[in-house]
Amino acid sequence: MKTIFIKEHEQNRNWFLIDAAGKPLGRVAAKAASILRGKTKATFAANQNMGDYVVIINAAKAVVTGGKEQKKIYYNHTGFVGGLKEYTYETLLGKHPEEPMYRAVTGMLPGGRLGRALADNVKIYAGAEHPHAAQNPQPIEL
Numbered sequence: 001m002k003t004i005f006i007k008e009h010e011q012n013r014n015w016f017l018i019d020a021a022g023k024p025l026g027r028v029a030a031k032a033a034s035i036l037r038g039k040t041k042a043t044f045a046a047n048q049n050m051g052d053y054v055v056i057i058n059a060a061k062a063v064v065t066g067g068k069e070q071k072k073i074y075y076n077h078t079g080f081v082g083g084l085k086e087y088t089y090e091t092l093l094g095k096h097p098e099e100p101m102y103r104a105v106t107g108m109l110p111g112g113r114l115g116r117a118l119a120d121n122v123k124i125y126a127g128a129e130h131p132h133a134a135q136n137p138q139p140i141e142l
Contacts, residue, residue: 006043006050014052017137019128020101021058027142028062029104035140036109036118049114053121055137056105060097060126064089074103097126 016035020028034040038050064072072089092099101124109115123132 005045008048008050011038011043011050015132015135015137016052016054017130017139018054018056018142019058019139020056021061021128023062023142025062025064025100025104028056029101029108031140031142032056032105032122033108036105036121047114049117049121051118051121053135053137054123055130055132056101056122056124057128057130058126059101059124060093062101074100098124 018028018032032054035054036051038044038048038052040052041050043050069090070088074087074089074092076085076087077083078085087095089100102119102122105122105124106115106119109118123130
């Protein structure tokens with residue numbers, strides 16, 4: 001039996017919609033990362049971008065448990081000496097409501113060139129409005 005390889009540009013890509021309101025941040029991110037990688041398809045290849053597009057709405061309404069609103073700390077470095085910045089989940093959510101979800105999803109993707117290409121396929125919005133209605137994304141339940 002011969003193995004069939006499908007090229008990336010021949011792959012059929014679908015759009016999926018995930019509503020994160022009231023759902024755990026990690027579960028939404030894990031489901032989105034799995035779809036982005038293409039692990040839900042029979043044509044999965046670990047070295048290729050074979051995944052679909054994911055639109056996550058209501059990212060600001062995702063929940064975290066165990067007091068992580070105050071305990072979870074995100075780090076960012078400016079590149080200058082002494083430029084390490086710390087943000088709690090609460091403050092980061094106040095400044096950039098999509099950022100915690102984006103960091104959770106991209107943290108579950110592989111590093112390097114492939115991971116950066118996969119991260120371009122996720123669209124995250126803090127509210128319920130999104131400009132991708134023309135793609136007719138299929139809703140996914142968690």
